[in-house]
Amino acid sequence: MFDPKQPPQNLDDIRALLRDLPEADTAARDAVLAREPNLTKPAGSLGRLEEISLWLASWQGNAKPRATRPRVTIFAGSHGVCDQGVSAFPASVNQQMVENFINGGAAINQICKAVDAELRVMEVALEIPTNDFSREAAMLDEDCAEAMAFGMSAVEPGIDIFVPGEMGIGNTTAAAAIAHALFGGTPADWTGRGTGIDDATLERKTRVVGDAVILHRNQMNDGLDVLRCVGGREIAAMAGSILAARFLRVPVVLDGYVSCAAAATLFKMREDALDHCLIGHMSVEPGHKSLVEKLGKKPLLEFNMRLGEGSGAALTLPLLRAAAECHNGMATFETAHVSTGKDS
Ligand SMILES: Cc1cc2ncn([C@H]3O[C@H](COP(=O)(O)O)[C@@H](O)[C@H]3O)c2cc1C
Numbered sequence: 001m002f003d004p005k006q007p008p009q010n011l012d013d014i015r016a017l018l019r020d021l022p023e024a025d026t027a028a029r030d031a032v033l034a035r036e037p038n039l040t041k042p043a044g045s046l047g048r049l050e051e052i053s054l055w056l057a058s059w060q061g062n063a064k065p066r067a068t069r070p071r072v073t074i075f076a077g078s079h080g081v082c083d084q085g086v087s088a089f090p091a092s093v094n095q096q097m098v099e100n101f102i103n104g105g106a107a108i109n110q111i112c113k114a115v116d117a118e119l120r121v122m123e124v125a126l127e128i129p130t131n132d133f134s135r136e137a138a139m140l141d142e143d144c145a146e147a148m149a150f151g152m153s154a155v156e157p158g159i160d161i162f163v164p165g166e167m168g169i170g171n172t173t174a175a176a177a178i179a180h181a182l183f184g185g186t187p188a189d190w191t192g193r194g195t196g197i198d199d200a201t202l203e204r205k206t207r208v209v210g211d212a213v214i215l216h217r218n219q220m221n222d223g224l225d226v227l228r229c230v231g232g233r234e235i236a237a238m239a240g241s242i243l244a245a246r247f248l249r250v251p252v253v254l255d256g257y258v259s260c261a262a263a264a265t266l267f268k269m270r271e272d273a274l275d276h277c278l279i280g281h282m283s284v285e286p287g288h289k290s291l292v293e294k295l296g297k298k299p300l301l302e303f304n305m306r307l308g309e310g311s312g313a314a315l316t317l318p319l320l321r322a323a324a325e326c327h328n329g330m331a332t333f334e335t336a337h338v339s340t341g342k343d344s
Pocket residue numbers: 086087088089093097166167168169170171172173193194195196307308309
């Protein structure tokens with residue numbers, strides 16, 4: 001069982017946690033299902049809002065779904081694979097953007113303000129780039145587990161929704177390598193323009209992704225091996241936070257390509273590992289559509305965004321709030337004296 005006071009020391013500790021995942025709360029689920037038909041609206045007329053309130057309650061383990069204390073945490077990490085020239089921006093942008101997050105100047109600051117969500121930033125050993133995974137595994141077993149454990153600490157009791165966000169120049173290369181390693185296809189299927197690279201850089205990035213998956217293939221036997229070999233520290237921290245959220249009964253809203261690649265490493269371990277997660281939006285990064293299909297989920301929004309930082313996921317928080325408010329606050333046919341239509 002997950003104990004925040006005893007963080008995992010290695011990836012086998014994480015594998016043990018994954019064998020022991022809590023399930024959705026059936027009593028909360030049944031209570032929501034029983035109340036829903038009594039609310040003053042035609043059955044099913046709130047569409048996905050009804051799905052969301054049921055999902056929130058089931059994973060929070062409470063018949064009253066809540067969306068009053070959402071937290072967005074941006075994990076920042078730096079990537080050795082940037083040495084291969086795979087991004088339009090230099091790795092120095094990571095630290096600069098961390099300052100920008102702290103000073104309130106990034107897109108995610110404005111979105112969190114607009115949707116009334118708490119925002120935190122956690123540097124995941126930002127000053128130490130991962131190894132360049134085009135040459136060697138990005139992380140050692142214990143380093144990857146440490147980053148995951150750090151991510152786990154971002155999810156604290158009292159939060160009712162968690163959004164893992166990321167900042168890490170080069171991390172769409174890591175996301176592409178993860179997706180290619182987990183789900184096959186060709187490197188080009190999974191490699192996109194990230195921050196906006198030109199054609200020559202896209203060709204190089206695609207080659208880096210394909211070669212890395214070939215280089216590490218004998219070491220990548222499960223999702224956590226893939227995370228260690230071709231992931232990054234902020235990606236591992238996101239995966240850790242998603243796992244901790246499951247144990248702490250905090251539903252998760254995933255963001256774009258990088259966030260879903262982190263989550264996919266857990267999905268590869270167990271197909272039900274992401275049942276407590278929704279996908280907030282469909283990113284323009286082309287691999288995201290295929291990744292979303294592999295995860296068997298339907299993003300809430302399609303807003304032509306491709307930023308990361310948790311931005312597309314944070315934008316959906318008012319929808320989750322509205323879903324919870326409708327379920328909890330609506331009158332029933334009986335209390336509001338509204339005819340159910342059945343006796344007329
Ligand atoms: C100023 C700036 C702010 C960002 N915020 C998120 N990203 C996004 O872009 C990066 C991934 O793209 P690539 O793999 O092409 O480097 C990540 O840091 C991601 O969070 C940003 C990128 C930049 C330049």
